[in-house]
Amino acid sequence: MEKQVADGLREVFQSGRSRPLQYRKQQLRALLRLITERQEDIEQALKQDLNRNTYNTSLFELISIENDIKLAESELGDWAAPRPVKKNLNSALDDVYIKPEPLGVVLIIGTWNYPWAMILQPLVGAIAAGNAAVLKPSELSEHSARLMKELLPLYLDKEMYQVVTGGVAETQELLKQRFDHIFYTGSSTVGKLVMEAAAHHLTPVTLELGGKSPCYIDKNCDIAVACRRITWGKFANCGQTCIAPDYILCEPSIQDRIVEEIQKTLLEFYQKDPKSSPDYCRIINTRHFDRVLALMNECTIALGGESDRSQCFIAPTVLKDVLPHFKIMQEEIFGPLLPIVTVNGLNEAIHFINAREKPLALYVFSSDKTVIKRMLTETSSGGVTVNDVLMHYTVDSLPFGGVGNSGMGRYHGRHTFDQLSHHRACLIKSFAMEGLNDARYPPLTAARLRKAKFFMQHRMCSCSGICVWAIIATLLAIGLLVALIVVLTVLI
Amino acid sequence: MESQKQVLERLRAAFRSGVTLPMHFRLTQLEAMMSLFEDNENQILEALHEDLAKPKFETVLSEIEIVVNDICYAISNLQTWMQPTYVGTNLATKLDDCFVRSEPLGVVLIIGAWNYPLHLILLPLIGAIAAGNCAILKPSEISRATEKLLAELIPKYLSQECYAVVCGGAEETKTLLENRFDHIFYTGSQSVARCILLAAAVHLTPVTLELGGKCPCLIYGRLDMKAAAKRLVWAKFFNTGQSCVAPDYVLCTTETRDALLPFIKEALESFYGSDPQQSPDLGRIVTDRHWDRLVELLKKSEGKIVIGGESDKKTKYIAPTVIVDVIESDALMQEEIFGPILPIITIKSLDEAINFVNEREKPLALYAFSDESQVVTTVLERTSSGGFCSNDGIVHMSLPGLPFGGVGASGMGNYHGRWGFETFSHKRGCMMRSWLLECVNVLRYPPYNESNLSWLRWATTAKKKGWAACSVM
Numbered sequence: 001m002e003k004q005v006a007d008g009l010r011e012v013f014q015s016g017r018s019r020p021l022q023y024r025k026q027q028l029r030a031l032l033r034l035i036t037e038r039q040e041d042i043e044q045a046l047k048q049d050l051n052r053n054t055y056n057t058s059l060f061e062l063i064s065i066e067n068d069i070k071l072a073e074s075e076l077g078d079w080a081a082p083r084p085v086k087k088n089l090n091s092a093l094d095d096v097y098i099k100p101e102p103l104g105v106v107l108i109i110g111t112w113n114y115p116w117a118m119i120l121q122p123l124v125g126a127i128a129a130g131n132a133a134v135l136k137p138s139e140l141s142e143h144s145a146r147l148m149k150e151l152l153p154l155y156l157d158k159e160m161y162q163v164v165t166g167g168v169a170e171t172q173e174l175l176k177q178r179f180d181h182i183f184y185t186g187s188s189t190v191g192k193l194v195m196e197a198a199a200h201h202l203t204p205v206t207l208e209l210g211g212k213s214p215c216y217i218d219k220n221c222d223i224a225v226a227c228r229r230i231t232w233g234k235f236a237n238c239g240q241t242c243i244a245p246d247y248i249l250c251e252p253s254i255q256d257r258i259v260e261e262i263q264k265t266l267l268e269f270y271q272k273d274p275k276s277s278p279d280y281c282r283i284i285n286t287r288h289f290d291r292v293l294a295l296m297n298e299c300t301i302a303l304g305g306e307s308d309r310s311q312c313f314i315a316p317t318v319l320k321d322v323l324p325h326f327k328i329m330q331e332e333i334f335g336p337l338l339p340i341v342t343v344n345g346l347n348e349a350i351h352f353i354n355a356r357e358k359p360l361a362l363y364v365f366s367s368d369k370t371v372i373k374r375m376l377t378e379t380s381s382g383g384v385t386v387n388d389v390l391m392h393y394t395v396d397s398l399p400f401g402g403v404g405n406s407g408m409g410r411y412h413g414r415h416t417f418d419q420l421s422h423h424r425a426c427l428i429k430s431f432a433m434e435g436l437n438d439a440r441y442p443p444l445t446a447a448r449l450r451k452a453k454f455f456m457q458h459r460m461c462s463c464s465g466i467c468v469w470a471i472i473a474t475l476l477a478i479g480l481l482v483a484l485i486v487v488l489t490v491l492i
Numbered sequence: 493m494e495s496q497k498q499v500l501e502r503l504r505a506a507f508r509s510g511v512t513l514p515m516h517f518r519l520t521q522l523e524a525m526m527s528l529f530e531d532n533e534n535q536i537l538e539a540l541h542e543d544l545a546k547p548k549f550e551t552v553l554s555e556i557e558i559v560v561n562d563i564c565y566a567i568s569n570l571q572t573w574m575q576p577t578y579v580g581t582n583l584a585t586k587l588d589d590c591f592v593r594s595e596p597l598g599v600v601l602i603i604g605a606w607n608y609p610l611h612l613i614l615l616p617l618i619g620a621i622a623a624g625n626c627a628i629l630k631p632s633e634i635s636r637a638t639e640k641l642l643a644e645l646i647p648k649y650l651s652q653e654c655y656a657v658v659c660g661g662a663e664e665t666k667t668l669l670e671n672r673f674d675h676i677f678y679t680g681s682q683s684v685a686r687c688i689l690l691a692a693a694v695h696l697t698p699v700t701l702e703l704g705g706k707c708p709c710l711i712y713g714r715l716d717m718k719a720a721a722k723r724l725v726w727a728k729f730f731n732t733g734q735s736c737v738a739p740d741y742v743l744c745t746t747e748t749r750d751a752l753l754p755f756i757k758e759a760l761e762s763f764y765g766s767d768p769q770q771s772p773d774l775g776r777i778v779t780d781r782h783w784d785r786l787v788e789l790l791k792k793s794e795g796k797i798v799i800g801g802e803s804d805k806k807t808k809y810i811a812p813t814v815i816v817d818v819i820e821s822d823a824l825m826q827e828e829i830f831g832p833i834l835p836i837i838t839i840k841s842l843d844e845a846i847n848f849v850n851e852r853e854k855p856l857a858l859y860a861f862s863d864e865s866q867v868v869t870t871v872l873e874r875t876s877s878g879g880f881c882s883n884d885g886i887v888h889m890s891l892p893g894l895p896f897g898g899v900g901a902s903g904m905g906n907y908h909g910r911w912g913f914e915t916f917s918h919k920r921g922c923m924m925r926s927w928l929l930e931c932v933n934v935l936r937y938p939p940y941n942e943s944n945l946s947w948l949r950w951a952t953t954a955k956k957k958g959w960a961a962c963s964v965m
Contacts, residue, residue: 055940085893199689204904279938388925397579398921425879425894431716442773444549
């Protein structure tokens with residue numbers, strides 16, 4: 001079945017139907033209609049999958065998809081246009097540009113924590129770039145997967161974009177097929193398997209993975225505001241966000257203050273009993289519930305810690321004095337547990353971060369510019385937000401992606417379009433000026449070699465910063481001046 | 493002698509020390525690379541001659557000048573490339589700074605190829621250095637003299653802390669690939685590329701693969717036969733056809749073929765004289781094994797040799813050869829030729845030519861020769877390839893403004909000029925939020941309500957062209 005899907009899509013792609021910009025815009029508009037007209041159904045599915053509140057759904061999924069669609073629709077003309085580049089003397093009269101072209105059939109594998117955004121945002125870029133696409137939503141968010149499979153063919157060209165549902169077996173079968181790009185969001189472990197499968201067909205991949213995103217709180221900062229922002233980012237979606245602040249690093253002297261501020265904020269956000277708050281989500285399933293709960297062993301609970309397996313509920317929990325060798329520090333938490341690891345200042349914090357895999361996101365809270373600068377320049381991560389959390393994800397002009405163990409490639413806004421396009425280098429020459437070409441043809445003579453080198457180089461242009469046209473203009477001006485002098489001389 | 497692991501550990505320690513980060517360091521290394529070329533031109537000419545009987549002309553243009561140009565381009569532009577790029581923000585984030593930092597990846601591995609043994613390893617190195625990485629170079633063992641030269645010169649000119657050359661064959665490369673790198677840049681064949689990708693998957697290492705394929709050359713419609721022939725012959729027989737972007741085969745009508753052949757003969761004679769074997773401007777096949785493969789292809793081919801066909805095993809010589817009446821199933825059409833043999837396949841229409849190309853793997857380069865711009869446009873619009881050049885061959889790769897790379901089976905990723913810098917960089921999205929306006933952040937905090945959501949929607953919808961949208965304040 002998976003082979004039929006992939007082969008069928010390839011045939012449809014080769015018909016050329018997805019190339020005209022008009023077609024792509026039409027599909028984007030249809031996608032927008034899907035999420036606006038069926039918003040309630042989507043909210044209902046997410047409520048069943050994650051106990052997600054309707055506002056949370058709009059805030060974290062639908063608004064970003066909508067914005068991406070609108071941006072793509074309005075900018076598509078620019079994005080898809082040929083991009084002229086710098087020339088050398090040899091190519092001064094030629095057309096030289098980069099032409100963005102579709103890749104073909106792309107496979108987008110989604111994940112369960114933001115089942116709509118993680119699959120539809122890449123789809124927006126795939127459509128904009130003129131590709132066909134297979135979507136494989138996560139089976140763990142089964143209501144969303146089922147709804148997506150039902151809705152997509154009702155709005156989009158069902159021959160060009162298809163949803164394949166199923167579990168591990170179906171995904172493995174899909175990965176045996178040949179695609180022109182695979183876009184995967186999920187864990188590093190599965191990311192390696194995806195890359196391995198892609199290797200057989202030499203398929204390029206984008207891997208949006210995870211890791212432990214550190215959050216350093218400097219003692220010189222507004223701790224109250226910092227804690228509010230961190231609490232929001234950590235416990236939204238019950239901590240099940242790839243860029244949630246995974247753990248806090250701070251000096252021992254401010255640990256208690258941090259706990260106090262988080263406590264105040266939790267009360268404000270979810271009231272006394274988060275379990276009955278309509279704004280607090282659940283863990284996706286009992287397997288993850290068990291996994292997250294087990295991470296609390298060995299730890300000292302400063303706040304929260306309550307749980308209810310029947311509801312997959314784990315209270316917003318803060319753990320203090322966590323040590324680096326604890327289990328909770330060995331894997332990405334992906335749940336509502338916030339460990340605090342104490343360090344003696346910025347040097348130790350930087351060293352701690354650099355001793356671990358490069359994370360998807362890094363956060364630093366400080367009023368001291370030197371602290372921020374050092375954190376930025378002495379560490380590496382997919383992205384950074386300073387003095388807040390999650391927010392760099394939301395600016396579509398920033399490329400979003402990981403580095404090292406946290407992933408490869410990037411997307412959002414125009415970056416998705418670029419990621420799912422081939423940038424074809426084009427040199428359009430005429431047969432004119434064949435005389436110039438003599439310089440490069442054998443047999444070798446010293447004169448020919450000198451001429452060939454001269455026309456190839458950029459040194460004249462680049463090093464002095466003067467462009468070709470400035471030189472030509474200058475020569476023309478001198479020529480005109482000489483002509484003028486001659487004319488005047490003759491007249492006089 | 494250091495083991496591979498020791499080399500890697502040394503480079504990793506150097507990278508961690510931050511020595512490659514300052515612009516001054518990178519510029520010094522690039523200038524040192526320039527000196528490497530300036531001081532050693534004769535040794536370079538000799539090494540390339542020993543490996544491939546490469547004529548001086550070709551070595552200067554395709555191994556020295558092209559690399560030196562790129563070094564200069566990098567030196568002039570490095571400061572700009574290294575600057576963070578500020579991106580648009582909207583009303584909600586006006587008090588914040590959003591920018592993209594270009595950061596080095598760490599320790600990268602660059603595996604070269606034998607056909608342009610200096611160029612294909614040093615051009616990527618320019619990008620790696622410019623982007624602030626450390627690098628291990630693994631030159632091809634097939635081009636032995638150049639391998640030896642690189643092993644001698646790189647430590648002499650570049651920082652030994654940060655850049656190292658590792659020599660060896662398939663076994664050594666396999667062992668090298670078991671280590672963890674932050675990027676692997678490979679130029680070579682598809683079968684080895686698969687192994688490299690599998691090795692990279694173990695460590696989630698991103699890769700750039702510069703592969704090959706059969707680069708078609710469509711010649712159609714009205715054209716300047718003489719110029720077309722000269723350019724085609726130059727591009728095909730440069731480096732004795734051993735170029736990943738050489739026009740592999742020609743597609744044209746019978747009439748065009750018959751009109752073109754005399755001009756091809758004329759061009760060959762003007763380039764290499766009446767006896768190409770005596771010309772100092774024609775190279776040789778790299779090894780006996782490669783020579784055997786090509787001669788075997790010629791034997792198996794059912795086409796008719798109209799030009800050339802002669803060969804001499806002792807000197808690894810194969811004459812510039814043109815074969816006509818080649819059909820799809822011919823031996824010459826089953827693999828990348830990578831030699832001085834040019835099959836001409838006749839087609840009846842442009843559609844037929846385009847379909848022929850599209851039934852095959854996407855090539856690294858595609859050429860269209862025609863004086864009719866509509867023909868060129870049609871070919872460009874209806875095909876896919878790494879790069880495209882009309883009315884000439886190979887030269888598109890000499891422009892550092894253009895990214896050079898494949899698509900599909902011909903590769904992934906690209907380099908040259910700024911693209912090399914980008915390939916070896918991580919583009920880190922950064923947002924510096926203000927401490928102010930925490931009251932406005934309230935809109936996003938629980939307890940959630942309808943009116944907050946409406947405000948958020950309004951404040952974050954992309955209203956104006958060029959403004960970045962911010963989904964959640």
